[in-house]
Amino acid sequence: MTPDEGDGEGEAPAEVAENAPAEDAPILAKPTPGSESTGDDVQNVDPEPEEDLEGPRMRERRERAERRAAQARATAIEDARREAKRKVRGQTVEAPKALGKRAIRGLKLITWLIALTVVSVALGLILYFTPVMSARSLVITGTGAVTRDEVVDAAKVTIGTPLLQIDTDQVADRVAGIRRVASARVQREYPSTLRITIVERIPIVVKDYPDGPHLFDRDGVDFATAPPPPGLPYIDVDHPGPTDKPTGAALEVMTALRPEVVAQVSRVAAPSVASVTLTLTDGRTVVWGTTDRTEEKAEKLAALLTQPGKVYDVSSPDLPTVK
Numbered sequence: 158m159t160p161d162e163g164d165g166e167g168e169a170p171a172e173v174a175e176n177a178p179a180e181d182a183p184i185l186a187k188p189t190p191g192s193e194s195t196g197d198d199v200q201n202v203d204p205e206p207e208e209d210l211e212g213p214r215m216r217e218r219r220e221r222a223e224r225r226a227a228q229a230r231a232t233a234i235e236d237a238r239r240e241a242k243r244k245v246r247g248q249t250v251e252a253p254k255a256l257g258k259r260a261i262r263g264l265k266l267i268t269w270l271i272a273l274t275v276v277s278v279a280l281g282l283i284l285y286f287t288p289v290m291s292a293r294s295l296v297i298t299g300t301g302a303v304t305r306d307e308v309v310d311a312a313k314v315t316i317g318t319p320l321l322q323i324d325t326d327q328v329a330d331r332v333a334g335i336r337r338v339a340s341a342r343v344q345r346e347y348p349s350t351l352r353i354t355i356v357e358r359i360p361i362v363v364k365d366y367p368d369g370p371h372l373f374d375r376d377g378v379d380f381a382t383a384p385p386p387p388g389l390p391y392i393d394v395d396h397p398g399p400t401d402k403p404t405g406a407a408l409e410v411m412t413a414l415r416p417e418v419v420a421q422v423s424r425v426a427a428p429s430v431a432s433v434t435l436t437l438t439d440g441r442t443v444v445w446g447t448t449d450r451t452e453e454k455a456e457k458l459a460a461l462l463t464q465p466g467k468v469y470d471v472s473s474p475d476l477p478t479v480k
Contacts (some may be wrong), residue, residue, distance in 0.1 A: 285321040292318050293349040301357050302381075303337045308353055311335055312343075320345045328353070336380045360385065361411055362392035362425065373397060375412055377404045390419075393426035403427040406448050410435070413451045415459050446472030 293316060297308050311332045314323060325343040328351075332341035337357050344352045360372040363385040372381040373392065377399040390411065397404045407427040411419065424436040435443035443458060454471040461469045466479035 281321070285319055288317060288319060290320050290348045292316060292320055292323060292351045294351070296346070296350055296352045297355070298352070299355040299357065303335060303355060303357055307335055308332055308355060312353060314351060320347065320349070320351065323351065339374065360389055361408060363389050364392050364394075364397055371397075373404075373408075375408055377401065377408055388420060390422045391424045393424060394428075402430050406430040406433055409448050409451060410445055413455045415455060418455070418459055418462065421462070441466070442468050444468065444470040444472050450474050 292314060295309060295312070295314065295316075297305050300308065311334060312328050313331060314328060323343075323345070325345065328343045329341040332338060332343070332353060332355060335355075338355050339358045340356045342354045344354070346352050358372075358374040358378065358380045360381070361375050362373050363370045364373065365371075366382075369382050370385050371379045372383060372385060372389075373379055377397060379398070392404070392407055394401060394403045394407060399405075404427070407425045410433050411422070411425055414422070421437045421439070422435050423438045425433070426436070427433045431447045433445040433448070435445060437443070441462075445454065453474045457474050457477045458469060458471050461471065461477055461479055464479050468480040470478045470480070
């Protein structure tokens with residue numbers, strides 16, 4: 158082989174490398190100084206690994222992304238494991254439910270009730286401790302034999318006292334302590350009035366005592382020492398009073414009689430509960446007996462008195478007699 162031929166063979170690869178397209182050209186290793194490139198050198202050169210092309214910043218970002226992905230996978234696995242345990246134990250976690258319309262209305266109602274309670278308490282305190290609504294006038298009704306001054310003195314209410322500070326029950330008890338008063342009722346009338354209503358005792362019978370005639374009501378209460386009203390019957394019992402049984406029997410008969418018959422009775426006697434008798438103003442006598450079937454006896458007596466006679470016996474209402 159001649160030197161010219163050898164040079165031609167050595168330069169041919171260089172021309173091919175220069176004329177070949179860039180995208181098809183293999184990556185050639187740089188020859189070291191003093192060395193010559195040959196065809197064998199081109200064939201034995203390996204491409205540089207991809208890792209050498211990745212910069213340190215890109216590698217750090219990729220590693221962070223991989224760590225986050227691994228952590229997310231671990232968290233998902235742990236959550237799935239816990240949820241499986243809850244389901245096994247019957248403790249499945251339910252998502253919180255949104256409040257419904259009823260719940261919202263209930264909360265609003267509770268809020269309004271709380272606000273109303275606060276306002277009511279505040280108003281009550283104002284009315285109780287301040288003279289905004291105090292007793293400036295007393296209205297007393299039902300008086301007759303009992304005077305207004307007697308009621309005012311017994312009530313012991315100080316004008317100007319807040320109405321809420323007045324114990325109406327205590328005032329009523331004090332007024333009912335008057336002998337002639339059967340019952341008393343006390344009412345607050347806002348803004349500034351206290352009303353006291355009394356019911357007086359009505360005399361049913363009278364009994365003479367050394368100090369004068371004593372009046373008794375339908376309950377047997379001796380409530381007054383005074384001249385009796387005209388036509389009031391007298392009672393003949395040993396120990397008249399609300400707990401005396403003969404007194405109770407006599408008064409039961411008197412309250413059962415019809416008004417036109419009561420007007421004719423001048424005296425009722427009850428030596429015992431089984432022997433009640435009536436004496437009429439014209440001298441006639443009524444044998445009543447016991448208090449059994451009192452209403453029936455009262456009806457029979459009203460019919461018998463239309464017949465002439467001296468003694469009217471209704472002790473047996475099935476066989477009333479006139480003598």
